Amino acid sequence: MYETIKYRTVNQVAWIAINRPDKLNAFTEQVNKEIQHAVRKASRDSDVRCLVITGEGRAFCSGEDLGGVTDEMDHGEVLRKRYNPMVLEIHQCEKPIVAAVNGVAAGAGMSLALACDFRLLSEKASFIEAFIHVGLVPDAGNLYYLPKLIGHAKALELAILGEKISAQTAKELGLATKVVPLDRWDEEVTAFSEKLAAMPTTAIALIKKNVKASWNVSVEASLENDAQAQRIAGQTIDHKEGVRAFIEKRKPVFIGK
Amino acid sequence: MSNRYEFIEASTDGKLGHISLNRPHVLNAINQQMVLEILAAMEEFEVDDTIRVIVLTGKGRAFAAGADIDEMANDGAIDFELRNQFKDWDRLAMIKKPIIGAVQGFALGGGFELALCCDLLFAADNAEFGFPEVNLGVMPGAGGTVRLTKLVGKTKAMEWLFTGKRITAMEALQYGMINRLVAKELLFEETIKFAEEIANQAPLSIRFIKESVLKAVDVSIDEGMQFERKNFSLLFSTEDQKEGMIAFQEKRKPNFKGM
Numbered sequence: 001m002y003e004t005i006k007y008r009t010v011n012q013v014a015w016i017a018i019n020r021p022d023k024l025n026a027f028t029e030q031v032n033k034e035i036q037h038a039v040r041k042a043s044r045d046s047d048v049r050c051l052v053i054t055g056e057g058r059a060f061c062s063g064e065d066l067g068g069v070t071d072e073m074d075h076g077e078v079l080r081k082r083y084n085p086m087v088l089e090i091h092q093c094e095k096p097i098v099a100a101v102n103g104v105a106a107g108a109g110m111s112l113a114l115a116c117d118f119r120l121l122s123e124k125a126s127f128i129e130a131f132i133h134v135g136l137v138p139d140a141g142n143l144y145y146l147p148k149l150i151g152h153a154k155a156l157e158l159a160i161l162g163e164k165i166s167a168q169t170a171k172e173l174g175l176a177t178k179v180v181p182l183d184r185w186d187e188e189v190t191a192f193s194e195k196l197a198a199m200p201t202t203a204i205a206l207i208k209k210n211v212k213a214s215w216n217v218s219v220e221a222s223l224e225n226d227a228q229a230q231r232i233a234g235q236t237i238d239h240k241e242g243v244r245a246f247i248e249k250r251k252p253v254f255i256g257k
Numbered sequence: 258m259s260n261r262y263e264f265i266e267a268s269t270d271g272k273l274g275h276i277s278l279n280r281p282h283v284l285n286a287i288n289q290q291m292v293l294e295i296l297a298a299m300e301e302f303e304v305d306d307t308i309r310v311i312v313l314t315g316k317g318r319a320f321a322a323g324a325d326i327d328e329m330a331n332d333g334a335i336d337f338e339l340r341n342q343f344k345d346w347d348r349l350a351m352i353k354k355p356i357i358g359a360v361q362g363f364a365l366g367g368g369f370e371l372a373l374c375c376d377l378l379f380a381a382d383n384a385e386f387g388f389p390e391v392n393l394g395v396m397p398g399a400g401g402t403v404r405l406t407k408l409v410g411k412t413k414a415m416e417w418l419f420t421g422k423r424i425t426a427m428e429a430l431q432y433g434m435i436n437r438l439v440a441k442e443l444l445f446e447e448t449i450k451f452a453e454e455i456a457n458q459a460p461l462s463i464r465f466i467k468e469s470v471l472k473a474v475d476v477s478i479d480e481g482m483q484f485e486r487k488n489f490s491l492l493f494s495t496e497d498q499k500e501g502m503i504a505f506q507e508k509r510k511p512n513f514k515g516m
Contacts, residue, residue, distance in 0.1 A: 209440075228439060228440045228443050228447075229440070231443060231446075232440055232442045232443065
């Protein structure tokens, strides 16, 4: 049903792969819409407990297809219509989302990776804040997530200097969960995402929610959020299973409920 | 109390009277019959001495996604004038016991107006409010332009009414439209906990406070002050005032009887 992405679910993981390898997976309107649709579909699919976003071929995503930029283009409207709804769909997803950054993630392609919860980087992956080189501003959530991930000063360095960030540097900055050797890429991404899919899914959703909320609320409100989240998590089957497994000295089997 | 309604469910639990909109397959779209049923249930709770707080909720995914458009699509101006259906809404506003609404999902159009009839609102984090009437070439007719404006002021009311844009639960909290924002899983639990807290207060205090606050919204400060003073004085003729003050002096919890 998709033309510019591939979508499949395996072992409770939904794999979303941008599939324009000859264009280094550059965004078009259709790519934006299909990612948004696929993330929503995975969010609503009760058999899915983890999402992976990746790219086919050499690149993760090279950002907006500059071939489509015209003098008449209203850049603001492009964001409002295409990118912002996609980023919000990712932001609002309650399930863990892994960006499997297999190659270059440039411009809005980097933004896409930043909006995810985890970033696994192939050793040949890189990030580039390419916007400044064409006189533009990092967009699609880039400047929302970046300072939260690596701090104000480093965010400014990356966004303004626009230098290529290697996988190793990204790891040192805190932009990567892990750097994976090329020969172990598929195996490690699969293992990581399937591990997430086997965790207590409700608790993960609540952790995501409260970490996101923590940027905007007082300590009193955050403590109340803790109480509400724990009340919900405390009633899950996974919590009961976790406690039982602890007492019985065995590994818990979580079902995500 | 067995349920004898078609479009709502009404029941009692201790000091709480529950009313739940019950057309989940149409996201609790409000029709005239439903408003009459809500009114009937509320008026019954109003005269039931055991009931101290009314809790209004919606079954299913939404609180209420709006009015039943099919019911009015072919109506003319004179139909509305002669039917005078919004008088039922006026009577909702005359209920003197506190009404606490719990909103999950959509509270749109008539659903939003019904939410605005509540004295206090709890909302789930997935709640969305809005007046989409403008998109259908009409406008709110059951108090929307009045109550929203009184609540948040002209500036935002006009914007939301002109655009029909959805108001998120977070915005609703920021603009003081709701009292609490809670996780959707806990909406009813938290609302009921709070309702029980209010139900244990001195009922006549709650009654006169509600009356005074509603009066204050509409009248001059001076008139509001005079009204408050009368109600304040009146409470000194109640047993609960004596009980409350003696309990305070004796450092114990008061036992209010509503007399």
